[in-house]
Amino acid sequence: MSKYNVLLPKTAFSMKANLREKEPLIQKKWKKADIYEQILLNNSGKKPFVLHDGPPYANGHIHIGHALNKILKDIIVKYKNISGFAAPFVPGWDCHGLPIEYQLFKELNITKSDISQIDFRKKAAEFAKKFLKIQLSEFMRLGIFADWKKPYLTINKNYEAGILETFAALVEKGFVYRGAKPVYWCCSCETALAEAEVEYHDIPSPSITVLFKSEDLENTYAAVWTTTPWTLPANAALAFNKDFLYSVIEMDIKGYQTRILVLDAKKEEIRDKVHAKDFRIISQNKGSRFAGMKFRHPFLNQPAVGICADFVESGEGTGIVHIAPGHGEDDYRAGLKYNLPVISPVDERGLFTKEAGEFRGQFVFDANEKIINIMREKGALLESEEITHSYPHCWRCKKPVIFRATPQWFISVDKDNLRGKLLEEIKRVEWTPPEGENRISAMVENRPDWCISRQRYWGVPIPVFYCANCGEHLLDAKIIRKLGALVRAEGSDILLKENLPVDMICRKCGGKKFSLENDILDVWFDSGASHHILEERAGHRFPADLYLEGSDQHRGWFQSSLILSCATKGPAPYKNVVTHGFVVDGAGRKMSKSQGNVITPQEIIDKSGADILRIWTASQNYAGDLRLSNEILKSCTDYYRKIRNTFRFMLGNLHGWSIKNETPKAQMTALDLYILARMEAVKKEVTANYENYHISEAFHCLFDFINLDLSSFYLDIIKDRLYTLGAYWPDRRSSQSALWELLKNLTLLFAPVISHTCEEVLQTAKEEIDGTLPESVFLMEIPEEKFFIPENKAGQWIRLLKIRESVLKAIEDARANGKIGNALEAGASITGDRENTLSYFSESALKEIFLISQLGEAAGKEILAEREENGVLVKIYRAEGTKCGRCWRITQNNSDGICERCAKAEADTAASAAANEPVPNTSDILEK
Numbered sequence: 001m002s003k004y005n006v007l008l009p010k011t012a013f014s015m016k017a018n019l020r021e022k023e024p025l026i027q028k029k030w031k032k033a034d035i036y037e038q039i040l041l042n043n044s045g046k047k048p049f050v051l052h053d054g055p056p057y058a059n060g061h062i063h064i065g066h067a068l069n070k071i072l073k074d075i076i077v078k079y080k081n082i083s084g085f086a087a088p089f090v091p092g093w094d095c096h097g098l099p100i101e102y103q104l105f106k107e108l109n110i111t112k113s114d115i116s117q118i119d120f121r122k123k124a125a126e127f128a129k130k131f132l133k134i135q136l137s138e139f140m141r142l143g144i145f146a147d148w149k150k151p152y153l154t155i156n157k158n159y160e161a162g163i164l165e166t167f168a169a170l171v172e173k174g175f176v177y178r179g180a181k182p183v184y185w186c187c188s189c190e191t192a193l194a195e196a197e198v199e200y201h202d203i204p205s206p207s208i209t210v211l212f213k214s215e216d217l218e219n220t221y222a223a224v225w226t227t228t229p230w231t232l233p234a235n236a237a238l239a240f241n242k243d244f245l246y247s248v249i250e251m252d253i254k255g256y257q258t259r260i261l262v263l264d265a266k267k268e269e270i271r272d273k274v275h276a277k278d279f280r281i282i283s284q285n286k287g288s289r290f291a292g293m294k295f296r297h298p299f300l301n302q303p304a305v306g307i308c309a310d311f312v313e314s315g316e317g318t319g320i321v322h323i324a325p326g327h328g329e330d331d332y333r334a335g336l337k338y339n340l341p342v343i344s345p346v347d348e349r350g351l352f353t354k355e356a357g358e359f360r361g362q363f364v365f366d367a368n369e370k371i372i373n374i375m376r377e378k379g380a381l382l383e384s385e386e387i388t389h390s391y392p393h394c395w396r397c398k399k400p401v402i403f404r405a406t407p408q409w410f411i412s413v414d415k416d417n418l419r420g421k422l423l424e425e426i427k428r429v430e431w432t433p434p435e436g437e438n439r440i441s442a443m444v445e446n447r448p449d450w451c452i453s454r455q456r457y458w459g460v461p462i463p464v465f466y467c468a469n470c471g472e473h474l475l476d477a478k479i480i481r482k483l484g485a486l487v488r489a490e491g492s493d494i495l496l497k498e499n500l501p502v503d504m505i506c507r508k509c510g511g512k513k514f515s516l517e518n519d520i521l522d523v524w525f526d527s528g529a530s531h532h533i534l535e536e537r538a539g540h541r542f543p544a545d546l547y548l549e550g551s552d553q554h555r556g557w558f559q560s561s562l563i564l565s566c567a568t569k570g571p572a573p574y575k576n577v578v579t580h581g582f583v584v585d586g587a588g589r590k591m592s593k594s595q596g597n598v599i600t601p602q603e604i605i606d607k608s609g610a611d612i613l614r615i616w617t618a619s620q621n622y623a624g625d626l627r628l629s630n631e632i633l634k635s636c637t638d639y640y641r642k643i644r645n646t647f648r649f650m651l652g653n654l655h656g657w658s659i660k661n662e663t664p665k666a667q668m669t670a671l672d673l674y675i676l677a678r679m680e681a682v683k684k685e686v687t688a689n690y691e692n693y694h695i696s697e698a699f700h701c702l703f704d705f706i707n708l709d710l711s712s713f714y715l716d717i718i719k720d721r722l723y724t725l726g727a728y729w730p731d732r733r734s735s736q737s738a739l740w741e742l743l744k745n746l747t748l749l750f751a752p753v754i755s756h757t758c759e760e761v762l763q764t765a766k767e768e769i770d771g772t773l774p775e776s777v778f779l780m781e782i783p784e785e786k787f788f789i790p791e792n793k794a795g796q797w798i799r800l801l802k803i804r805e806s807v808l809k810a811i812e813d814a815r816a817n818g819k820i821g822n823a824l825e826a827g828a829s830i831t832g833d834r835e836n837t838l839s840y841f842s843e844s845a846l847k848e849i850f851l852i853s854q855l856g857e858a859a860g861k862e863i864l865a866e867r868e869e870n871g872v873l874v875k876i877y878r879a880e881g882t883k884c885g886r887c888w889r890i891t892q893n894n895s896d897g898i899c900e901r902c903a904k905a906e907a908d909t910a911a912s913a914a915a916n917e918p919v920p921n922t923s924d925i926l927e928k
């Protein structure tokens with residue numbers, strides 16, 4: 001080709017991405033230009049859109065889940081900022097709490113008793129700050145735009161003051177109370193835990209059926225099922241379902257005639273379990289009959305009373321439930337109703353106290369075996385086996401937790417019908433995916449009051465005081481507000497000091513000396529109060545437009561935020577909630593160190609670059625779990641390469657073109673107008689998907705456009721125009737003008753995902769094509785819709801592309817048979833076109849679109865391939881004439897080895913270069 005003056009693409013935008021080295025340089029430029037502030041400045045006055053960041057714990061390096069979450073947020077915020085909104089993004093960190101405390105104690109290799117609270121808090125603050133700095137730079141390396149200079153931290157003085165103000169508002173409205181209810185308790189961390197702090201794992205447990213002798217029915221034993229034998233010393237009652245039918249059956253167990261009371265539906269099951277031959281029904285009654293009856297404890301000298309409870313189910317067990325109000329939520333509620341004693345003879349380490357008599361000093365789980373043995377000796381054990389079931393574990397130390405009743409602080413969810421309000425608000429929020437709504441509703445419907453006190457060091461002290469004289473507690477919103485002002489100036493450590501400059505008087509004894517509550521606030525209270533940020537930060541508003549977190553936050557942050565917002569302000573703190581699944585390996589298994597299948601964001605960045613990780617994030621459907629493996633990453637690299645090469649093609653072929661060469665819309669060729677109209681349709685779909693947070697649909701829609709419409713169709717066709725027409729010829733200029741539109745639109749549409757690459761594209765375009773472009777792609781807006789084709793023309797194009805498919809297939813057949821080499825050696829006859837589609841296009845345009853040299857009658861020619869489909873009959877023959885050495889088309893008028901058109905193009909390009917101005921021409925490609 002070099003012999004001729006062919007116009008080959010030229011650009012500094014390299015084929016090789018080299019993201020590893022390039023991305024940090026681009027990020028440096030963003031940082032230097034203060035890109036985040038520039039964007040907000042640029043968008044000031046536009047409609048606000050606030051995505052409120054859920055704060056991760058500052059206790060380690062970021063993992064792939066963090067990267068996924070922040071990239072999804074970044075894609076949405078960036079999209080909003082280039083589509084007519086002002087979208088600030090303030091990142092947050094959760095700096096208090098058990099996750100940090102647990103890890104720091106492990107690192108220091110000491111326990112709570114080895115260090116004072118104040119000393120520990122200093123170390124914990126340093127620890128949190130160290131990791132938030134690490135995470136901050138790791139998030140920046142992902143290309144996330146945010147207010148990195150001023151993140152919100154739950155240990156900031158202002159933030160802590162906000163926590164106290166929220167607490168004061170709750171106190172004022174009467175939501176806070178002290179109670180001795182059973183709560184989740186970790187015996188290893190020695191603290192109460194909230195719902196959100198336990199996770200479920202399968203473990204083996206004893207499953208036993210115990211006999212409680214009836215004191216009302218002759219020689220009869222109630223069969224009671226339990227999987228926690230250690231709670232039997234705390235038994236207070238047996239619960240029946242009032243509507244179920246129960247039977248007393250008599251059977252022979254090991255030679256003894258024994259009468260057993262059991263759910264009627266379970267009588268055969270019991271018979272089989274004890275290997276009895278058969279049974280005889282003595283009597284039958286509804287569960288309500290047993291309310292008030294007395295039973296004897298199987299090994300202690302204490303009574304168990306019969307009660308009725310709706311939570312008694314017929315699925316598992318015997319239909320008779322052992323009730324220990326000190327060790328279970330349902331049990332506790334039933335206990336309240338029947339005025340049962342709350343027995344919880346277990347200390348903070350999980351050891352039985354002296355109230356448990358002979359079990360004193362034993363760890364509860366270890367006591368199971370002893371209790372089973374005692375009952376076996378007493379003949380009170382009907383049967384026992386081991387089962388594996390899902391059991392709550394501590395989220396930090398991963399040990400099984402227990403229910404334990406101790407005095408704790410609670411937020412009532414039923415005061416003033418708060419629960420009803422929460423459910424109302426949930427309905428008003430838009431949940432994506434929609435299943436989220438039922439999930440959180442069910443949780444809120446059934447949740448107990450929120451236990452907010454923790455027996456730990458690292459958090460905001462609960463601002464409650466005890467009278468030194470009489471022990472009465474002082475819970476006063478006015479005092480808490482005063483303390484809030486103090487904390488705003490000094491930080492929450494001030495609360496731990498004695499002689500606070502706040503007047504306190506005991507309402508009971510008039511005493512003036514007080515000591516602070518030892519407990520701290522649940523860390524979920526800290527983050528749940530974060531919506532006060534929405535009122536304090538510039539450009540923000542309450543409620544936020546969007547919360548976006550992992551789907552586990554229905555139980556965590558979405559709920560704690562909802563409760564605190566609805567209780568203190570009324571509305572939910574968010575209008576939309578989007579949740580994503582978890583990252584699993586290529587086979588769908590959980591990632592874990594022990595499995596060796598963990599992939600970290602750092603590894604991906606070091607190997608491929610942040611834009612590849614961003615493509616992975618955008619290409620996956622985040623509604624469910626997201627698979628990640630090296631193979632999947634390889635496919636992301638393939639996506640990337642295709643996108644990069646397309647941008648490179650566009651930039652390269654815009655060489656020698658500038659804005660002043662732009663072809664007015666009215667003078668563009670039909671093919672160019674068609675592809676631009678296609679682009680507008682794609683843009684509509686992509687932006688609608690971005691709007692609805694359907695990011696993977698947006699990405700794939702864009703990618704398909706690049707891959708199918710551009711790469712396999714449009715760009716393939718216009719290569720001939722771009723390379724071989726005269727530099728200034730209208731058809732070439734028309735296509736270049738189309739490339740410019742495509743480039744601008746695609747750069748912006750892809751920018752939220754592959755931000756670094758799109759910035760590189762824009763900077764290259766600024767250098768090579770249009771110096772007036774802004775400093776960053778993120779200071780632009782997605783162009784308005786400009787191109788469209790009327791419906792009837794669109795229909796012609798759809799039919800033409802169908803015919804094109806058939807022509808290309810027929811040519812492929814001819815090539816496969818070895819009849820022709822290049823498609824340009826082919827001619828085609830197309831007949832049977834009933835819709836007359838072809839008549840709307842000029843012959844030269846059709847030849848161009850079909851990538852052939854000749855079109856017309858096949859009569860008298862050797863047919864090389866034939867296809868009848870899509871409503872036409874296509875016949876392929878060898879084009880007659882001579883091959884042009886410059887454009888490879890076969891034409892009749894060839895001289896000196898090149899065709900007439902090429903000769904003219906060569907001359908015009910040379911003349912225009914000499915004259916430095918366009919040479920007018922008539923091209924042979926202009927469509928009708």
Ligand SMILES: [Zn+2]
Pocket residue numbers: 186187188189190394395396397398399
């Ligand atoms: Zn624990």
Ligand SMILES: [Zn+2]
Pocket residue numbers: 467468469470471472506507508509510511
């Ligand atoms: Zn007092």
Ligand SMILES: [Zn+2]
Pocket residue numbers: 884885886887888889898899900901902903
């Ligand atoms: Zn030619």
